[in-house]
Amino acid sequence: MAATRTPARSRVPAAPIAAAGLVGGYATARFTKKRPLGGVVLAAAGAAAATQWKRAAGGPVAGALTGAYVAAFAGSHPLAKKVGAWPAVCGVAGVVAAASYVLADRRAA
Template sequence: MPSRKRQLGGVVLAVAGAAAARQWRQQAGGVAAGALSAAYVAAFAGSHPLAKKVGAWPAVFGVAGAVGLASWVVADRRG
């Protein structure tokens, strides 16, 4: 039986990604928003195999930090 918590996590991930993409588009334009959105999705996918090596929370914090840094460099630093 699938866990509803995983499904809820996917909903939260999608809503947060959509909100971030909107903000990125406003601050840095469509191309930057597309690149950062791709990084967001890739980081989520990459966190799973990374978690097998370093643990779940270190993987989550690591990829979140990487996307956060990329967001700052591409969209936030300009302001």
């Protein structure tokens, strides 16, 4: 009987997870008109990204990137008053994704 091999699980980089959490959380809240549901999406993606960050770059970097994720969410609100909601959310998502790539994802690749 031949031994079966399980394929190696591919790791999704944290950058798209974090960006999707920020954009998806906003989109969910906006289109469902249920802000708490958007918060669930935001938190779930943030937790998944934080797990990847810790695996790839360690606790201190994961803590810094998690702080950046939360700051991006908070900072998108006043920024939205100046540039609009979608540009603000997409802008902060891009910044967090870039930071994630530079500080964690690039190391893991």
